Amino acid sequence: xxxxxxxxxxxxxxxxxxxxxxxxxxxxxxxxxxxxxxxxxxxxxxxxxxxxxxxxxxxxxxxxxxxxxxxxxxxxxxxxxxxxxxxxxxxxxxxxxxxxxxxxxxxxxxxxxxxxxxxxxxxxxxxxxxxxxxxxxxxxxxxxxxxxxxxxxxxxxxxxxxxxxxxxxxxxxxxxxxxxxxxxxxxxxxxxxxxxxxxxxxxxxxxxxxxxxxxxxxxxxxxxxxxxxxxxxxxxxxxxxxxxxxxxxxxxxxxxxxxxxxxxxxxxxx
Amino acid sequence: xxxxxxxxxxxxxxxxxxxxxxxxxxxxxxxxxxxxxxxxxxxxxxxxxxxxxxxxxxxxxxxxxxxxxxxxxxxxxxxxxxxxxxxxxxxxxxxxxxxxxxxxxxxxxxxxxxxxxxxxxxxxxxxxxxxxxxxxxxxxxxxxxxxxxxxxxxxxxxxxxxxxxxxxxxxxxxxxxxxxxxxxxxxxxxxxxxxxxxxxxxxxxxxxxxxxxxxxxxxxxxxxxxxxxxxxxxxxxxxxxxxxxxxxxxxxxxxxxxxxxxxxxxxxxxxxxxxxxxxxxxxxxxxxxxxxxxxxxxxxxxxxxxxxxxxxxxxxxxxxxxxxxxxxxxxxxxxxxxxxx
Numbered sequence: 001x002x003x004x005x006x007x008x009x010x011x012x013x014x015x016x017x018x019x020x021x022x023x024x025x026x027x028x029x030x031x032x033x034x035x036x037x038x039x040x041x042x043x044x045x046x047x048x049x050x051x052x053x054x055x056x057x058x059x060x061x062x063x064x065x066x067x068x069x070x071x072x073x074x075x076x077x078x079x080x081x082x083x084x085x086x087x088x089x090x091x092x093x094x095x096x097x098x099x100x101x102x103x104x105x106x107x108x109x110x111x112x113x114x115x116x117x118x119x120x121x122x123x124x125x126x127x128x129x130x131x132x133x134x135x136x137x138x139x140x141x142x143x144x145x146x147x148x149x150x151x152x153x154x155x156x157x158x159x160x161x162x163x164x165x166x167x168x169x170x171x172x173x174x175x176x177x178x179x180x181x182x183x184x185x186x187x188x189x190x191x192x193x194x195x196x197x198x199x200x201x202x203x204x205x206x207x208x209x210x211x212x213x214x215x216x217x218x219x220x221x222x223x224x225x226x227x228x229x230x231x232x233x234x235x236x237x238x239x240x241x242x243x244x245x246x247x248x249x250x251x252x253x254x255x256x257x258x259x260x261x262x263x264x265x266x267x268x269x270x
Numbered sequence: 271x272x273x274x275x276x277x278x279x280x281x282x283x284x285x286x287x288x289x290x291x292x293x294x295x296x297x298x299x300x301x302x303x304x305x306x307x308x309x310x311x312x313x314x315x316x317x318x319x320x321x322x323x324x325x326x327x328x329x330x331x332x333x334x335x336x337x338x339x340x341x342x343x344x345x346x347x348x349x350x351x352x353x354x355x356x357x358x359x360x361x362x363x364x365x366x367x368x369x370x371x372x373x374x375x376x377x378x379x380x381x382x383x384x385x386x387x388x389x390x391x392x393x394x395x396x397x398x399x400x401x402x403x404x405x406x407x408x409x410x411x412x413x414x415x416x417x418x419x420x421x422x423x424x425x426x427x428x429x430x431x432x433x434x435x436x437x438x439x440x441x442x443x444x445x446x447x448x449x450x451x452x453x454x455x456x457x458x459x460x461x462x463x464x465x466x467x468x469x470x471x472x473x474x475x476x477x478x479x480x481x482x483x484x485x486x487x488x489x490x491x492x493x494x495x496x497x498x499x500x501x502x503x504x505x506x507x508x509x510x511x512x513x514x515x516x517x518x519x520x521x522x523x524x525x526x527x528x529x530x531x532x533x534x535x536x537x538x539x540x541x542x543x544x545x546x547x548x549x550x551x552x553x554x555x556x557x558x559x560x561x562x563x564x565x566x567x568x569x570x571x572x573x574x575x576x577x578x579x580x581x582x583x584x585x586x587x588x589x590x591x592x593x594x595x596x597x598x599x600x601x602x603x604x605x606x607x608x609x610x611x
Contacts, residue, residue: 111288112295115596116589117551120569122298124585127573128303200418207420208555212570227423231559234426235434242430245423252418260414 003265010261016254027098031064035221054239057229062240066247068221073251076137076206076215077199085139085195088148091188093179095149096156106153110146118143122205126214140205144198151194155187186246189266197259203252223248279609283459289597296589301345304582305334346385349586355579359572367568372587373458374444375557375564381484386491386545391531391538393492394499398507399526409496416493421552425486425559432482442561483560485554492544498541502534502603509533536607543599547592 004010014239023030032050034147048054052063095106113121122139129135159165160183168178209215218225223244230241312329320328329335336344348355354364366453397409440446444460449472453463461480464473506512507530515525550565557566565584572580 108291108295111292112299115292115296115593116299116585117547119551119554120585120588122305123554123569123573124300124581127576127581128578136534168320204418204420208422211420211422211555212558212573214573224420227420227426231426234430238430241426245420245427248423249415249419252420253414256414256418260410 004261006154007261007264009257013254013256013258013261016250017258020070020074020251020254023067024074027067027071031061031067033061033064035060035068036219037062054237054243056226056240057233062226062243065221065226066223068243069223069226069244069247070221070251072216072220073203073206076133076140077202079137079196080141080144080202083137084144085148085191088145088150089143089152089184089187089191090179092149092152093156093183096153097160097175097179097183103153103215106149110149113143113146114150116143118201119208122209123212123214126209131214131217133216136206136209140202140209144202147198148191148194151191152187155190156183157187159183193259193263193266196255196262200252200255200259203248203255208247240251285597285600288461289593290547292593293590294591296586297346297349300582300586300589301342303585305338305341305345305501306580342405354586356571356581357580357583358577359575359580362542364579367580368565368583368587370458371563371565371568374460374562375550375553375566376398377461378480378483378487378557378562378564379546379553381480382487382549383491383542383546385488386495387542389488390492390495391499393486393496395503395526395531397496397500397504399522401504401507406500409500413493413497414487419489420555421486421490422555422559424489425483425556428482439481440475442559444479444563445476446470483562484554484555486560487549490552491549494545494548495538495541499534499538502537502541503530506534533610536603539602539606540599541603547595550588550591 004014027035032052038060039055040050054062056062056065091106095103122143125139125142126136129139156179165178165182173181206215206222207224207227210222210226211228213225213228215224216222226244227241227248230237230239230244233240271401312325312334334341352365354368356362357364357367360367372543393409393412397406400406432438442600453460453467453469455463457463458468458474461473464470464476503526507526509530512525512530515529521530553562553564553566554569555566556562557564558570561567565588569581569584569588571577572584
């Protein structure tokens with residue numbers, strides 16, 4: 001942890017991600033207005049006059065919607081990660097350990113998923129599943145796990161012939177036990193790096209979904225949907241679309257910096 | 271020698287089998303997305319106000335009354351005979367739509383990749399040769415920013431700044447309305463077609479329209495190419511031949527640009543091919559903002575209207591192009607690097 005803070009790249013990343021988490025947790029207390037509260041008398045107002053970042057096309061306070069939007073983004077990131085990461089992790093480690101047909105089958109399966117550009121596959125899936133938060137999470141998770149499986153497998157292959165694994169096997173440990181006790185702890189580092197970098201991409205995908213109206217229901221504060229709503233007023237009230245976009249860049253950059261820094265610290269080989 | 275060529279042949283056959291398998295997998299995935307996941311694909315086609323007779327007829331016409339295996343067979347048969355179904359929105363066959371929209375995307379992606387190479391490679395080389403100093407940090411931060419920016423938002427910002435405020439470039443669309451349909455669509459690539467006809471005013475107008483979307487898309491490949499170039503160059507600059515070249519007094523510029531870059535060039539080809547594939551992905555959201563009449567706009571339009579035939583057709587085409595690019599990258603790698611056999 002100390003190594004992480006002494007790495008300037010990672011430290012900036014931690015601060016940004018920390019701000020996201022705090023904003024998401026304390027949105028109800030931090031937000032000056034109700035994120036859904038419309039006030040058509042004060043629509044499309046510039047910053048100032050009680051609204052630090054102005055108001056949108058329905059007179060809703062942009063700052064409040066940004067803070068609540070942090071919740072939406074963080075929620076989707078967490079849900080995708082808890083769905084896709086364990087699946088990819090276990091499958092990858094098992095495939096690497098078992099080798100043979102299990103390994104070939106898994107690699108071929110990931111080949112197929114990785115043959116689509118991720119966003120395209122996620123969009124097609126979301127179109128078939130229909131709108132809604134759960135479906136957006138599912139669509140993104142389906143495109144995320146193959147990468148994790150690949151990383152876990154590569155890492156497993158590099159350690160499965162080590163002496164300590166052989167020792168565990170000599171002591172009579174089952175394959176599943178070796179995977180759990182010897183292999184998985186060794187794979188965690190590179191997987192954490194991969195997942196963190198991936199979160200940066202998920203932030204962008206979530207925003208893209210919102211922009212196309214595929215993610216959360218229309219009135220929910222979500223950054224991508226806010227950008228889409230501001231598109232109509234771009235040339236006259238530029239801040240309506242610009243401000244939520246800055247939030248997306250800021251948070252995505254935070255995860256990228258954190259992942260990059262984590263790689264320096266946890267995975268110095270690459 | 272015979273054994274070498276035999277081995278090469280076997281490797282090629284294996285590679286081909288791998289690609290064929292993945293292609294089959296792409297078809298399975300699109301089939302599942304189109305026919306298995308939606309709760310009622312018929313309803314999506316006929317709409318919820320259709321009469322029971324219409325519904326039943328559509329169900330039979332789509333082959334949905336038969337088993338999944340037969341449905342999949344029919345799906346394959348359709349795809350291989352060039353029938354991707356009909357788009358609900360445009361009412362044209364999806365294949366015709368794709369043929370019509372694809373050149374615009376290709377034109378955009380090609381100009382974008384040229385921007386990516388022209389700026390990304392020098393930036394990466396510079397970062398590697400000044401490793402740990404400010405040019406390196408600058409390139410790192412700029413490429414991380416590139417990785418972190420949503421394409422559709424950047425598209426809106428450049429429109430706001432360079433079109434609305436500064437007036438340096440043309441706005442959304444591929445060409446001004448009064449220039450539309452003047453040049454004969456020979457290649458479908460407007461820049462080429464205009465040049466072939468000698469219509470320089472149209473060429474200029476098309477370039478002005480192309481500038482902003484190409485810049486937005488290009489900035490993403492700049493980020494990727496710069497980062498990959500940097501790490502490839504760092505690896506090369508640590509090699510002993512670099513030390514030897516420096517020891518015999520060769521100028522640093524020559525060491526970096528002639529020797530190290532030449533060796534990094536082979537894997538760079540792979541990087542460029544992959545980033546071309548990433549541009550197809552980026553084009554989906556960029557084209558929408560610029561009203562660029564390409565495959566990306568077509569796909570997002572179909573998404574918004576739940577036009578699944580069109581969505582899956584575009585998904586499949588993009589997947590196949592992506593796969594093809596990977597294959598080309600592999601082949602070029604073996605061709606260019608004499609050590610790989």
